[in-house]
Amino acid sequence: MNLHVLPQLANVPIHLVEPKLVIDILNPVASKGSLGTVKRLCRNINEVMRLAVASGLIEVNYLADITKLFAAPKKTNMATITPDRLPELMQALNNASALFS
Numbered sequence: 519m520n521l522h523v524l525p526q527l528a529n530v531p532i533h534l535v536e537p538k539l540v541i542d543i544l545n546p547v548a549s550k551g552s553l554g555t556v557k558r559l560c561r562n563i564n565e566v567m568r569l570a571v572a573s574g575l576i577e578v579n580y581l582a583d584i585t586k587l588f589a590a591p592k593k594t595n596m597a598t599i600t601p602d603r604l605p606e607l608m609q610a611l612n613n614a615s616a617l618f619s
Contacts, residue, residue, distance in 0.1 A: 519562050522547055532570045553591035560585040
């Protein structure tokens with residue numbers, strides 16, 4: 519938020535924050551491929567907008583579905599080894615720890 523959103527929205531009254539404005543802010547982040555960052559930014563922006571609705575500052579959160587305008591980040595699995603290679607890993611860890619003892 520501090521890096522991408524707040525520099526451009528800090529002085530904008532909450533009732534003037536519209537989808538086009540937020541999309542223009544998030545597009546450069548998305549075009550860099552930082553889709554996880556875009557998803558988190560959308561979530562945080564929406565939380566602010568929900569609080570604004572709840573406190574009566576705005577009537578409607580027009581940004582509720584803005585996340586759907588951006589591609590979802592690709593999920594990647596963590597690297598793993600097969601169970602039969604576990605003894606090999608344990609031996610390598612043991613050898614590595616012996617080097618630093």
